[in-house]
Amino acid sequence: MKILIIGSGGREHAIVWKLSQSPKVTKIFAIPGNPGIAQLAECIELKVDDTEKIIKFVKDEKIDLAIVGPEIPLMNGIVDRFEEEKLLIFGPRKSAAMLEGSKLFAKNFMKRYFIPTAQFNSFTNNEIGNAINYVQSQKYPLVIKADGLAAGKGVVICESFEDCKNTIQDYFVNNIFGEAGKKIVIEEYMQGEEVSLFVLTDGEKYIILPSAQDHKKILDDDKGKNTGGMGAYSPARCLTKQNLDEIEKIIIQPTLLGMKNEGNIYKGCLYVGLMLTNDGPKVVEFNVRFGDPETQVVLPICEFDIADIFYQCANGNLNLIEKTNVDNSKNAVCVICASNGYPDEYEVGKQITGLEQFKTQDNILIFHSGTKNIGNEIVTNGGRVLGITAIGDEKNIHQTINEVYSAVKKINFDGMYYRKDIAKKAILWLNKIN
Numbered sequence: 001m002k003i004l005i006i007g008s009g010g011r012e013h014a015i016v017w018k019l020s021q022s023p024k025v026t027k028i029f030a031i032p033g034n035p036g037i038a039q040l041a042e043c044i045e046l047k048v049d050d051t052e053k054i055i056k057f058v059k060d061e062k063i064d065l066a067i068v069g070p071e072i073p074l075m076n077g078i079v080d081r082f083e084e085e086k087l088l089i090f091g092p093r094k095s096a097a098m099l100e101g102s103k104l105f106a107k108n109f110m111k112r113y114f115i116p117t118a119q120f121n122s123f124t125n126n127e128i129g130n131a132i133n134y135v136q137s138q139k140y141p142l143v144i145k146a147d148g149l150a151a152g153k154g155v156v157i158c159e160s161f162e163d164c165k166n167t168i169q170d171y172f173v174n175n176i177f178g179e180a181g182k183k184i185v186i187e188e189y190m191q192g193e194e195v196s197l198f199v200l201t202d203g204e205k206y207i208i209l210p211s212a213q214d215h216k217k218i219l220d221d222d223k224g225k226n227t228g229g230m231g232a233y234s235p236a237r238c239l240t241k242q243n244l245d246e247i248e249k250i251i252i253q254p255t256l257l258g259m260k261n262e263g264n265i266y267k268g269c270l271y272v273g274l275m276l277t278n279d280g281p282k283v284v285e286f287n288v289r290f291g292d293p294e295t296q297v298v299l300p301i302c303e304f305d306i307a308d309i310f311y312q313c314a315n316g317n318l319n320l321i322e323k324t325n326v327d328n329s330k331n332a333v334c335v336i337c338a339s340n341g342y343p344d345e346y347e348v349g350k351q352i353t354g355l356e357q358f359k360t361q362d363n364i365l366i367f368h369s370g371t372k373n374i375g376n377e378i379v380t381n382g383g384r385v386l387g388i389t390a391i392g393d394e395k396n397i398h399q400t401i402n403e404v405y406s407a408v409k410k411i412n413f414d415g416m417y418y419r420k421d422i423a424k425k426a427i428l429w430l431n432k433i434n
Contacts, residue, residue: 003025006048007030011295012037013036015290029063032046067089074288090267090268096265099270100271102183118188118284121185122183132164132165132168139188140159141158141159141189143157145184146180147182191278195213198271198272199271202319203260206256208248211236218419220421226343227342228383229292231335231418233334237425246280255286268313271291293369301330308321329393330391339385340416340417341383343383346383346415347380348380365389369385369387390403397423401423
């Protein structure tokens with residue numbers, strides 16, 4: 001197969017890395033890719049939202065399968081256009097992508113199908129007074145979410161009425177998220193362990209990949225602002241087989257069946273963000289693509305040929321996949337190296353050193369998230385710059401953590417910032433069990 005991956009981040013780099021191991025893949029292209037991806041694929045200078053030029057490229061190169069990494073092309077309807085042209089693509093149609101594109105769509109969908117999630121209410125920017133009156137009568141903390149896409153930053157946990165009032169003002173008056181924040185969802189704060197699951201599906205059949213725990217806050221001990229994710233580990237130690245069986249029954253199966261019943265058959269990767277509460281697992285959010293940085297820890301511990309699975313999901317024939325194996329003897333930890341100032345303003349163009357020494361290390365993977373080439377140098381080109389992943393023995397998470405941080409210390413760029421406590425939750429959970 002000749003495969004095209006659409007996107008330029010660490011998630012796409014991890015997917016390309018996994019695809020490159022498939023004996024069925026003869027050539028990989030990336031639009032637009034990045035310097036890390038360029039070591040495994042041919043990068044093409046096109047924009048991810050230029051659907052018509054992408055379609056022309058796919059036809060000219062006789063691409064067998066396209067895989068969409070980020071959410072924006074999905075929300076723009078790239079899958080619908082590919083299907084009109086009878087081209088094979090992995091991802092949901094525009095109408096199904098509303099599960100991520102609108103928090104309110106997702107919440108109302110879950111309400112219709114009795115899928116457990118936080119209690120909520122919603123308001124538009126014309127209802128600012130009603131929204132403020134509502135939060136005045138609620139218990140705290142409360143969570144306020146922008147309805148639309150906000151690059152993983154449109155969620156605020158409010159500890160007081162003043163926090164809520166200021167956040168509502170930011171969304172509705174100061175327009176900090178533009179169109180995405182003209183509607184908001186206000187929901188109860190759920191307590192528990194947060195877990196991410198990827199479900200690969202053809203609309204009916206599905207495969208659940210290993211669980212992961214993301215670390216969304218910028219500071220250690222989950223303090224500070226929300227980011228796109230500062231690190232992750234897999235598998236999530238807090239998720240038991242009993243949890244997973246329950247999640248399958250009350251969340252995954254009703255979601256796929258409900259989407260199908262409403263004419264929104266869901267193909268692709270469904271990201272299920274979960275909270276394991278005292279009342280059972282509940283949905284925090286749905287995403288309609290692989291998560292970042294969870295992909296960078298989940299795919300390295302999967303044994304199967306992911307090209308095969310992508311192809312059959314897109315074809316609607318996942319039943320042809322006989323068996324998938326997860327390597328239960330492994331774990332993985334990813335630490336994100338970010339630019340100073342992220343998730344707010346940050347500088348780019350800083351030279352990155354130390355990357356070359358990891359080319360021959362099988363247990364350390366360097367995934368590029370925000371980099372570019374200037375001459376012979378690789379420089380920073382984003383808030384999240386690199387994802388450093390260590391793969392280790394499932395029975396020794398301590399060693400994997402030590403190895404990933406040892407690798408991080410060998411890489412440098414001006415202003416490099418990273419959390420020092422990624423996967424600490426895994427150790428705390430193991431101590432609790434033991």
